[in-house]
Amino acid sequence: MSNISRNRALAYLHTAVLLWGFTAILGKLISYGSFLLVWQRMTLTGLIYMALPVVWKRLRELSWKQARIFLGIGLIVCAHWITFYGSIKLGNSASVTLACLSAASFFSSLLEPWLLGNRLSKKDLILGAIVIGGILLIYGTQIAEQAQSFSSGFGAAVISGLASAALAALFTVLNKKYIEQADAWAISSLEMFAGAVALTVLMPLWLKPGESLLPLLPADWLWTLLLAILCTNLTFWLGTRALSQLSAFTANLTVNLEPVYGIVLGALIFHENEDLNSWFYVGTAVILGAIFASPLIDRYNRSKLNQ
Numbered sequence: 576m577s578n579i580s581r582n583r584a585l586a587y588l589h590t591a592v593l594l595w596g597f598t599a600i601l602g603k604l605i606s607y608g609s610f611l612l613v614w615q616r617m618t619l620t621g622l623i624y625m626a627l628p629v630v631w632k633r634l635r636e637l638s639w640k641q642a643r644i645f646l647g648i649g650l651i652v653c654a655h656w657i658t659f660y661g662s663i664k665l666g667n668s669a670s671v672t673l674a675c676l677s678a679a680s681f682f683s684s685l686l687e688p689w690l691l692g693n694r695l696s697k698k699d700l701i702l703g704a705i706v707i708g709g710i711l712l713i714y715g716t717q718i719a720e721q722a723q724s725f726s727s728g729f730g731a732a733v734i735s736g737l738a739s740a741a742l743a744a745l746f747t748v749l750n751k752k753y754i755e756q757a758d759a760w761a762i763s764s765l766e767m768f769a770g771a772v773a774l775t776v777l778m779p780l781w782l783k784p785g786e787s788l789l790p791l792l793p794a795d796w797l798w799t800l801l802l803a804i805l806c807t808n809l810t811f812w813l814g815t816r817a818l819s820q821l822s823a824f825t826a827n828l829t830v831n832l833e834p835v836y837g838i839v840l841g842a843l844i845f846h847e848n849e850d851l852n853s854w855f856y857v858g859t860a861v862i863l864g865a866i867f868a869s870p871l872i873d874r875y876n877r878s879k880l881n882q
Contacts, residue, residue: 584820588829591810591817596836599673600844601802602660605795609660610774610781611788612799617653617770619803620811624764633761641756642765648749649769655742656770658735666732673837674855675736676830677706677862682744683827690748691823698872699824705865710737712858744827750815751823759815767811828869 579587605612624630634642662672681703688695750762782788818826 579816579820581820584817585829587813588817588821588826589832591813592830592832593836594806594810595830595833596673596840598802598806599659599663599837600840601798601806602663603667605798605802606792607795609657609664612660613653613656614771614774614778615788615799616656616802616807617767617774619799620807621764621767621771623804623808624760624767627760630760630764633758634764637757637761641753644753645757645762645765646769648746648753649766650773651742651746651749652766653770653773655739655746658739658742662732662735662739665728665735667728668732671729671732672736672739673833674710674859674862675733676740676743676833678703678710678737678740679743679747679830680824680828680865681707682741683748683824686744686748687751687823691752693822696824698869702828702865702869706862709858709861709865712854712861743830744823747818747826748823751818751826754815754818759812759819762815763808763811767807825869828866832866 602609602612659672659676662675666672680699684696684699684703687693687699746766754762814826821829
């Protein structure tokens, strides 16, 4: 894979994160469940990738062993999206799911040294733990106010959201590990194809009798196309390309900006801010503080080394 500058990689990643902020909103707007939603997303995205000549050119450059690696990672991506949209459907809140997704940086701080052989970073662990603290502020106070939160779906939504965060960290670290073995076009297309095939095989287990595989409402067609083309085809390529110059922890920490965009959109579109107490915003502020502290600490440490 040809190299790009770090600044361009950051620009790619931030563009992807901005568009990812819409995915939770689209997931809530789409009228059907998470399995069918993810199947449509991965199938449509995979078909679009396969229609591009550059994808076939890059795929021919891979060995079967390399292809199997990215097909396997694609199954993790698939599981991440199922738990992500499952969390939204369970809690009926894009904001809560996006807040839980912030835990991806903490999981990444543990997985990256283990899978990539990097030195364990105390800074990454501390910042990741701070993010978890922010999530606990959001989650714990809600439980205190809602004794029946688990039965109402809020608790299950948080558990599913945290599982989604762990899976997001895992596939990001694995993509980083193998990023030099293939082009972003090949990686993205193989991972989407793997998820689409896996869900197709499992279809008899989750498809209800008489349920259509295609969007039924006109609006669902629009939301599904936006989700596939803008929020998956484009963003998955941008995010994968950015990993060639960025660490998995930096990528996952930056992705924590996704809740900011999603929460703002959720407030504007669904008025979700009316259902969130002040501790939700305190927890969100803690998460954002950890995000912006990371580059400042890195800059400070570099300046000390140069003195």
